[in-house]
Amino acid sequence: MFDAILQNVTRYVSLTEGEKEKFTSALQPKKLLKHQYLVQAGEACRYECYVNKGCLRQYYVDDGGHEHIIMFAIEDWWTSDMHSLVTGNKALTNIDALENSELLLIERTMFERLLSEIPKLERHFRMMLQRAFISHQRRLIENMSLPADQRYSRFLIQYPQLEPRIPQKLIASFLGITPESLSRIRRSSEVWGRPAAFLIIIDQFNFLS
Amino acid sequence: MFDAILQNVTRYVSLTEGEKEKFTSALQPKKLLKHQYLVQAGEACRYECYVNKGCLRQYYVDDGGHEHIIMFAIEDWWTSDMHSLVTGNKALTNIDALENSELLLIERTMFERLLSEIPKLERHFRMMLQRAFISHQRRLIENMSLPADQRYSRFLIQYPQLEPRIPQKLIASFLGITPESLSRIRRSSEVWGRPAAFLIIIDQFNFLS
DNA sequence: CGTCTATTTGAATGTACTCAAAAGCGGTGG
DNA sequence: CCACCGCTTTTGAGTACATTCAAATAGACG
Numbered sequence: 001m002f003d004a005i006l007q008n009v010t011r012y013v014s015l016t017e018g019e020k021e022k023f024t025s026a027l028q029p030k031k032l033l034k035h036q037y038l039v040q041a042g043e044a045c046r047y048e049c050y051v052n053k054g055c056l057r058q059y060y061v062d063d064g065g066h067e068h069i070i071m072f073a074i075e076d077w078w079t080s081d082m083h084s085l086v087t088g089n090k091a092l093t094n095i096d097a098l099e100n101s102e103l104l105l106i107e108r109t110m111f112e113r114l115l116s117e118i119p120k121l122e123r124h125f126r127m128m129l130q131r132a133f134i135s136h137q138r139r140l141i142e143n144m145s146l147p148a149d150q151r152y153s154r155f156l157i158q159y160p161q162l163e164p165r166i167p168q169k170l171i172a173s174f175l176g177i178t179p180e181s182l183s184r185i186r187r188s189s190e191v192w193g194r195p196a197a198f199l200i201i202i203d204q205f206n207f208l209s
Numbered sequence: 210m211f212d213a214i215l216q217n218v219t220r221y222v223s224l225t226e227g228e229k230e231k232f233t234s235a236l237q238p239k240k241l242l243k244h245q246y247l248v249q250a251g252e253a254c255r256y257e258c259y260v261n262k263g264c265l266r267q268y269y270v271d272d273g274g275h276e277h278i279i280m281f282a283i284e285d286w287w288t289s290d291m292h293s294l295v296t297g298n299k300a301l302t303n304i305d306a307l308e309n310s311e312l313l314l315i316e317r318t319m320f321e322r323l324l325s326e327i328p329k330l331e332r333h334f335r336m337m338l339q340r341a342f343i344s345h346q347r348r349l350i351e352n353m354s355l356p357a358d359q360r361y362s363r364f365l366i367q368y369p370q371l372e373p374r375i376p377q378k379l380i381a382s383f384l385g386i387t388p389e390s391l392s393r394i395r396r397s398s399e400v401w402g403r404p405a406a407f408l409i410i411i412d413q414f415n416f417l418s
Numbered sequence: 419c420g421t422c423t424a425t426t427t428g429a430a431t432g433t434a435c436t437c438a439a440a441a442g443c444g445g446t447g448g
Numbered sequence: 449c450c451a452c453c454g455c456t457t458t459t460g461a462g463t464a465c466a467t468t469c470a471a472a473t474a475g476a477c478g
């Protein structure tokens with residue numbers, strides 16, 4: 001149950017058995033069926049969430065009722081409504097399960113206490129946040145500088161593990177385009193093949209992982 | 210010289226005089242004239258940078274030669290090419306000065322050493338990164354869900370201190386639109402006034418500050 | 419004052435969107 | 449097994465927002 005998450009948090013730092021024990025005892029296992037919510041907009045998000053198995057999405061619903069996917073989270077990724085978690089304010093986003101999922105939750109105050117008591121854990125999460133920050137910057141740059149078809153190509157190369165398990169309409173939402181547009185993009189790329197992958201710089205930063 | 214940065218890093222944690230001394234002795238003051246570069250795409254970025262005075266911008270130049278502004282950094286904000294800093298790879302972005310500026314730099318390995326030796330500093334930067342992460346998520350959401358004119362309104366409300374000191378074409382670039390489009394947006398909003406500000410949730414997270 | 423850059427304005431273009439409808443696909447129950 | 453239902457994906461036609469290109473105006477700075 002805790003093997004994967006322990007490997008995750010010891011990616012950059014090493015923990016003693018005692019520290020591992022302390023850490024895992026703070027974890028709350030939770031199962032989520034497909035379509036169930038982890039966080040709903042309007043309520044506070046009180047947990048950091050590690051995905052042991054399954055797939056979640058975080059999305060924002062705008063005034064026009066349109067959904068915008070902020071991120072996905074599959075095995076070994078973390079997710080939460082960070083804004084709500086940090087401020088205690090009501091969440092602006094929803095997080096729900098795209099598949100039946102198994103999660104490990106850490107309650108907010110417990111998380112802070114753990115990080116205070118185990119500086120190496122604080123270090124791990126600082127480094128993870130750096131990577132998430134980089135990942136978001138890359139996505140921002142791509143959204144601003146690339147047309148929709150190239151954003152899709154980049155997505156396929158950056159997240160090959162996501163494409164087969166996520167419905168197209170959600171990928172479209174993640175890319176910031178309509179399902180109709182993505183369908184048209186896919187049709188034309190069938191004819192022309194994939195854009196030159198070698199031109200593209202792939203980095204190893206997948207949001208919160 | 211160090212008052213501001215010490216106040217910055219003790220926003221969430223307290224440091225002893227010895228720790229403050231240790232921290233400030235790692236800082237390298239640097240002045241940058243308007244138009245000078247702190248980082249250029251193609252070279253490695255080796256410093257975390259705190260802005261004591263002045264204004265910088267970080268931007269990406271795409272294959273078509275178009276500039277895309279990723280972030281600004283004014284007094285009390287931090288900047289760097291995080292991707293390059295973390296990986297040691299060549300920077301993909303440029304950072305230059307929009308005004309004559311006074312910076313405090315921390316060399317990369319020194320930064321890591323400081324954070325290891327002073328866990329409270331690590332804590333500070335972890336929390337800062339959380340806020341930057343939140344800020345980037347908000348910007349992503351806005352870029353996806355709002356039309357250009359509303360993104361501009363949001364910018365004015367979110368960063369009132371930036372608008373007067375930054376040329377319009379750079380604000381346009383930050384918003385992901387052309388200078389011509391921003392000009393037209395401003396012309397129509399003169400007639401119609403500002404969109405309803407009370408509908409908008411402002412947060413206190415300004416990238417890296 | 420003159421030069422350089424920023425901003426504004428106009429006209430034509432294009433990318434992606436909306437709305438609408440058809441086709442495809444998967445699951446359920448008769 | 450097949451018929452039906454709901455949802456996803458595809459396709460089409462018309463539209464809208466923002467872009468490009470070009471040119472004029474305004475501002476900043478030496």
